[in-house]
Amino acid sequence: MERVLITSAIPYINGIKHLGNLVGSQLPADLFARYNRGRGREVLFLCATDEHGTPAELAAAKAGMDVAEYCAKMHAVQAEIAQGFRLSFDHFGRSSSPQNHRLTQHFAGRLADAGLISEVSERQVYSNADGRFLPDRYIEGTCPNCGYDKARGDQCENCTKQLDPTDLIEPRSAISGSTDLQVRETKHLYLRQSSMRDQLNAWIDSKTDWPILTTSIAKKWLNDGDGLQDRGITRDLDWGIPVKKGTQEWPGMEGKVFYVWFDAPIEYIACAAEWVDAGKGSDWERWWRTDMGAQDVRYVQFMGKDNVPFHTLSFPATILGSGEPWKLVDYIKSFNYLNYDGGQFSTSQGRGVFMDQALSILPSDYWRWWLLSHAPETSDSEFTWENFQAGVNKDLADVLGNFVSRITKFCRSKFGEVIPEAGAYGAQEARVMADLQARLDAIKRIWRR
Ligand SMILES: [Zn+2]
Secondary structure, three states: OOEEEEEEOOOEOOOOOEHHHHHHHHHHHHHHHHHHHHOOOEEEEEEEEEOOOHHHHHHHHHOOOOHHHHHHHHHHHHHHHHHHOOOOOOEEEEOOOHHHHHHHHHHHHHHHHOOOEEEEEEEEEEEOOOOEEOOHHHEEEEOOOOOOOOEEOOEOOOOOOEOOHHHOEEEEEOOOOOOOEEEEEEEEEEEOHHHHHHHHHHHHHOOOOOOHHHHHHHHHHHHOOOOOOOEEOEEOOOOOOEOEEOOEEOOOOOOOEEOHHHHHHHHHHHHHHHHHHOOOOOOOHHHHEOOOOHHHEEEEEEEEHHHHHHHHHHHHHHHHHHOOOEOOOOEEEEEOOEEEOOEEOEOOOOEOOEHHHHHHHOOHHHHHHHHHHOOOOOOOEEEOHHHHHHHHHHHHHHHHHHHHHHHHHHHHHHHOOOOOOOOOOOHHHHHHHHHHHHHHHHHHHHOOO
């Protein structure tokens, strides 16, 4: 039987996701999983919450909770909402799982053995007003690449460039807004991904069937002068996966954790181990190790365009660099943004429709249908309430609803609620069947298989 491994970009733990997040990864991944199951294929569909990093720590502090406790609670909330939307994950895991701790430390050890990790003294931003280091997202400033004035320390969400906090122009603390910042020395591990440029280039070149959106973003960061810089994979934080070389201590790295971007994609693999440990399946290596059965698996990832650099460069660098036979992605389906009523959805500003609100307003099928039929594949698309209302009334209620209603009423009045045995088909039935078959064939061509 053909086997398909499907992962959706993993949502961050600090709050409820909006409809733009949903249509950019989880929902189309769910559609693809259902399609493949319908074709009789064996599917493993995985998603998880992304739980490490400063935003989780700060959200927990704000909620007056211990960070582990906060993450457990928010994971349960997100899992329940995913169920409400009938997202058919085989497992919804957690990047803070023991399985991910072990695998992340394992990959770091392999990369170190392969000479792909260097120890460097890093200049990191310290906020005097906040009394702490300000890693990645907790520094804001102007993007040196495009001039966007609300770029975060890890990435500019306007132009998708991956950044380091010290790259920002006119940086300020995102916690307090303070500009009383100072750069202090601290020692960190770097992944030498720039040394893998040729290998990554060749791998991406071999993917001739990828969507243009995916390859164009990957190639831009790969070949742009500084697009594939070596990146820090550790942070001075308490919450996260302790830095170890496999199962060994890592001298000089005591008290540090891996940086969330390094451990989050490894959760795709760890999630399969969680799935087995939860008693839902067996033999996860069969999906992930090409020396243990995964050579026949087709692996498809779904994500918004801002996640493409991590999935086309950083995560493959981790996998290729390990020198072990882990499964690499076969196809990356990326999406543009869904906008909200003339602007962007924004979690921080509470702007848009959030998944829990949506379910409290209407059943999930209304949202699933509208979002999938307006998925931002070739360009950004827009949600407006008027559009949503008109689409639901016209296509769902009038066209599909009336069709189903008439057929069932007709069956009831003519056949007494029993669907009649199929007899010989007439010319009209044959025409309908041929038409349906042609459409099914067209769908198979679009999905390529
Ligand atoms: Zn930018």
